[in-house]
Amino acid sequence: MNDPYLYPGCAIPAKLPFVEAAARFLLDALGIAHEDFPDFTCCVEPVGLRSLGLETWLVSGARLHAIAGRGGRSVLTLCDGCTLSLKESGELLDASGKGIAAPVLRELGMEYRGQAEVLGLMELLHSRLEDLKGLRSGDCKLRLGIHPGCHAEHLSENSGGASAMLAEIVEALGCEAVRARERVCCGGSLTSVNDEVSRKVSEEAVSSYPGVDALVTSCPFCFLQFDTVTRRIPVIHVAELAAGCLGWELDCLSHHRTRL
Amino acid sequence: MLFAGENSLTGIPIKQGMDDFDLDDISDQRLTEMFSLAGCQDCGACARACPSARHGGIDPHELVQGMLGGGSEENVWDCLLCYICDDVCPADIGIALLITHLRYRSALEGDAPGRFKRGAASFLKEGRGFPKGPRTARSREDLGLPEMGNGDRAMRELGKIVSRTRFSHE
Numbered sequence: 001m002n003d004p005y006l007y008p009g010c011a012i013p014a015k016l017p018f019v020e021a022a023a024r025f026l027l028d029a030l031g032i033a034h035e036d037f038p039d040f041t042c043c044v045e046p047v048g049l050r051s052l053g054l055e056t057w058l059v060s061g062a063r064l065h066a067i068a069g070r071g072g073r074s075v076l077t078l079c080d081g082c083t084l085s086l087k088e089s090g091e092l093l094d095a096s097g098k099g100i101a102a103p104v105l106r107e108l109g110m111e112y113r114g115q116a117e118v119l120g121l122m123e124l125l126h127s128r129l130e131d132l133k134g135l136r137s138g139d140c141k142l143r144l145g146i147h148p149g150c151h152a153e154h155l156s157e158n159s160g161g162a163s164a165m166l167a168e169i170v171e172a173l174g175c176e177a178v179r180a181r182e183r184v185c186c187g188g189s190l191t192s193v194n195d196e197v198s199r200k201v202s203e204e205a206v207s208s209y210p211g212v213d214a215l216v217t218s219c220p221f222c223f224l225q226f227d228t229v230t231r232r233i234p235v236i237h238v239a240e241l242a243a244g245c246l247g248w249e250l251d252c253l254s255h256h257r258t259r260l
Numbered sequence: 261m262l263f264a265g266e267n268s269l270t271g272i273p274i275k276q277g278m279d280d281f282d283l284d285d286i287s288d289q290r291l292t293e294m295f296s297l298a299g300c301q302d303c304g305a306c307a308r309a310c311p312s313a314r315h316g317g318i319d320p321h322e323l324v325q326g327m328l329g330g331g332s333e334e335n336v337w338d339c340l341l342c343y344i345c346d347d348v349c350p351a352d353i354g355i356a357l358l359i360t361h362l363r364y365r366s367a368l369e370g371d372a373p374g375r376f377k378r379g380a381a382s383f384l385k386e387g388r389g390f391p392k393g394p395r396t397a398r399s400r401e402d403l404g405l406p407e408m409g410n411g412d413r414a415m416r417e418l419g420k421i422v423s424r425t426r427f428s429h430e
Binding site (some may be wrong): 014020042045088095096097151187197 | 314
């Protein structure tokens with residue numbers, strides 16, 4: 001079986017490179033051979049860019065699926081926005097959008113032959129719970145608010161829910177998981193668009209996890225919102241948490257704006 | 261399947277609006293048909309679940325009912341695209357994708373928020389929705405990560421796609 005292509009997205013390499021470093025450490029620690037996605041371009045993220053170019057998103061998605069298909073690879077994403085964008089473009093291409101993408105792909109010498117398997121890092125970690133338990137060096141003892149992010153929640157609607165998945169990862173790492181009573185949003189999509197609504201939505205989210213040491217998320221946009229905008233409570237990306245528990249020595253928390 | 265466990269993220273929920281994709285006509289009438297809005301049960305579950313609606317932003321129930329009644333005044337740029345409305349809708353209306361279509365229409369008229377236009381500029385220049393920051397290169401080097409940058413071939417192919425599709429970056 002071929003190794004997956006690692007698709008790091010845009011936000012993590014540019015704004016949170018320590019999360020990318022943690023993810024690469026984890027892949028090595030778990031023995032997941034991989035290659036970087038060849039001829040990477042943005043997934044046309046689903047909140048802003050896609051709204052400006054639905055057709056651009058669909059055809060870009062067709063190109064990315066075609067590259068993965070050509071290599072016979074699955075796609076391992078670090079960002080849940082990318083996961084959603086790629087899975088939705090694949091579904092739409094298969095359902096009715098293939099004809100729109102075909103002429104442009106033909107000009108590029110490519111052909112869309114069905115969607116690639118796209119899997120997020122959180123899903124990968126969840127499929128390796130026993131390995132995480134076996135490899136971890138001691139309990140991390142933190143009490144963590146489970147905030148996977150809206151896109152992971154949507155994607156897992158039919159498969160048990162992202163909160164349950166993230167809570168099981170956190171517990172496998174020896175931490176305490178605290179779940180919100182209802183699904184809450186970080187509000188980041190409205191930062192600099194409607195700041196008043198964004199602030200209220202974000203306040204509602206941080207108030208949903210009383211008594212926690214920090215939030216844990218798998219979404220870089222939730223991370224950026226809590227760490228650099230809301231700044232009421234520290235936040236940890238699940239890749240940093242898992243890598244740290246497995247012996248990664250880098251003090252990634254020094255990169256955070258809101259310190260634990 | 262390489263990694264998929266019992267609780268995998270595979271099996272994305274399929275909603276109304278995916279099986280008839282066509283951007284040539286994005287009028288209210290066409291979108292009402294495409295997203296089967298007549299199937300709305302008028303239950304208001306989407307509005308109760310919507311974080312934006314709870315705090316004075318867009319109300320997805322008002323949006324759908326407004327479109328069925330001949331037009332909606334809701335501001336589609338106040339949507340968080342969190343998909344909670346999709347996940348609670350008993351009629352499986354793909355409200356998030358509907359709102360994305362309405363935003364696309366608004367963007368074609370030049371009404372996209374500045375934040376998203378800045379993301380578009382980065383996308384066109386670097387092939388990435390988030391540009392490198394002033395400290396990105398140094399941080400990546402310190403972390404032992406490869407340099408960030410899209411190859412010439414990737415940028416050429418992206419340029420071709422952008423030139424052949426409608427993309428509202430101004």
